[in-house]
Amino acid sequence: MRIAGLIAYAIIAFLVLPASPAAAHPMSTTAILLDTGPDRVTGVVELPIDRLEVALDEPLTATTVLQPAKLEDLRRYVLAHTSAGSWAVALTGGRVRKVDSVDHLVFDLTLTPPNGRTSNFPLTYDAILHTIVSHQVFVAARSGGQGDYTTIGILDWREHTVAVPVAAAAASTGTGFVAALRLGVRHISEGSDHLLFLIMLLLPAPLLARRRRWVPGGDLRRQSVRVLHVVSAFAVGHSITLALAALGYLAVPARPVEAAIALSVLVSAVHAIRPLVPGGEAWIAAGFGLMHGFAFAALISDLGLTHGSLVTNLLGFNLGIELTQLIVVALVMPSLLILARTRAYPWIRLGSAGTGLVLAAAWFAERTTLISTNPLNGVADQLVEHPFVLAALLAGAAGTASAVPRVRAGRTAGAVGRLVLPRLRQGR
Template sequence: MRRALITALVVTAAFLCGASPASAHPMPHSVVLLDVHETSVTAHLQLPAGDLELARQGEPISAYLAAHIRPVTTDGRAWTVTIGDLTVGRAEQTSTGPYQEVVAAATLTPPPGGDIRHFIFSYDVIVHQVVTHTVLVSVRQDWAAGRVEPDAVQVGTIAIDNRTMTVPALDVNLAHGSTWSGVVAMVKLGGGHILAGTDHLLFLLILLLPAPLLAAGGRWRGPAGTRAAAGRIGRTTLAFTAGHSVALALSALTHLDIPAWPVEAFIAASILIGALHAVRPIFPGREAVVAGIFGLGHGMAFSFTLAEMQLSTGRLALSLFGFNLGIELVQLALVALVLPALVVVARTRIGPGFRIAGATVTGVAASGWLVARLGYPNPVAAAADGVGAHTTPLLLVLTATTLTALIWMLAGLRTRSVRRCASSGVASG
């Protein structure tokens, strides 16, 4: 008996030791991302394929998901669940290796009178069979709460209760939402989009670079008057605003399905043309017209951001207003920031060198973007994108340039004033 017991213990220990590497290997968890709309919630499911196969036991995936996703109102009334398209791909989580993942979308619609912002999320996909499985539930988009950025905020975790061996439902309470929160968030998103979109920023700046100059004989000559330069800069900025505002509204409200790459390539080409114009005048005096035309392409690019949100018509109209307002506020601030520098530098000996250097750097970046957006990745485009991820240094450079230009201008005015006083003193003497 003793020998048999010892043998059994040794076999058990050997089995456990041999199984420990596999059992200790972390298993991937599921992810549920909620997009909260005006009348429904879209749940984006990211499910480990292996665990899903084990849990559904041959049942069709759509039917299985519909049976195990059961949101209800706080008073117990069932929501309607509609399963959308399914795709399979590769995924990798921090604590696991690569694995196959099933991605699905479920539309959750409350009954009449149901609160879209507070519901009980009864969900046990995979968890009811794989007791070690965990589901992370996060809100990715919630316009009424001012959440329009892509970063998700976790609202809870779903896992089996080891004491009762049941899967408790998750109480999803998104608190109060308002139209004001949504509009303010869109203003911030628009402002952030123009700052993060280095290509949009460079296009505007490169068109403004030669604005304080007069063209003659196919070259940029002397500086224009301050009033003429300010007027040209103002018209160019307003035309660009009008162009992208019209395109943004049309493409967003009519739900135009435009491929992204031709629009992005068009934007890169517009920056390259602007850089060439800054070196040699291609369309002198017509910068506003060109800015308006090219602004149409930039507006289509902006519309991709709004299209991803799947907003209702009313919220989309308010979002267009807020998004555009954010863009314009940042553009006006940037124009006010660079206007003094452009006017002053154009009147100095370093003006031509400053213009050529700025146009060259911009042209190189635009060429890299154009090639990359036509399907040929390259280090120039990657470097330009890297700079775009850090707009603070660019803003600091613009600020320093403007301050230097203002100091230079004030010093020049003071010198001329002293000379005039000295001349008046000599004349009176």
């Protein structure tokens, strides 16, 4: 059992290893919006100034980025991180506009083919991405500057190139659906706060709440049902607000939403340590799932999509989220179910929940502006970069713990003898 405990501590230690400076804050994203034409492709690049500040490690504001010398430096920086195969790339202009209450620096982009006639081409872009692993870049296109923007790809720290289908004049609905599905998968798999919220709710799923404490209990069927309730409740909660917000029926500023998401992780971590609502993990998941839905909607609501294409993107995005959640459950839950029957699990649960509590508190302080810089951003990046390593460590702890008998036979016989023999002698 000590070996399992050591592996569990290794998991926690792995989480707090120092990482390169980056940000777990998912609120600000870059968007590249393209208009395809017969002889060139034009568009805009919208960069969040707060992420530029972190990526370049220098103070930037909506005022300073427009100073001529600084604007030229930033233009050269973005241009150096943008290419389109053999096409000529030009970046001009420079202005600031708010996107979901966040200041963005906007440049005009012109892409010119070498033969004077547009065709499919690869767009490569890694500004900000080369430093902030949790950042994402949306690439969307439309034909001739009219109609809907359709998401054709999402760039991240692993993927810097997307194929732009100019020959088809615009991405098809099917392509948009696939891109939205990939976006849902990536946003959950790379969104450390969303992942941590789910994991915190899964930690007590194999247990029962008795006298304000978590104790082992319930057979495999009941434990599986509790897990299903948690995942389904979160899906229902975020689906409701995702649809309402993306369709324009509800609007909540981004910063309060992100603060509420950090609070949801904090509450779920406390609940994993000590039951706040005994048996109420599904209610917690549903309630805070409503707030997570607003954050999901912010990712796809600023692309100028009409009702039809937005519905398609919503379906794909939601499916991507649910598939990723099921993968997380499949990777984590078997190990938790095994460990929950061992003496090591209280330490694993408390250590993991304590780590989540600290991370959530730091996020909440940053997102409510109590602190200007989150010193634990690197910790969150470890979650983003090494999920399968963590799952493997957890599986190793489960395998080690399951190989050790909970109570050895000799000790059981001795314990029974010490309890029963004195009573038999007294009976004589």
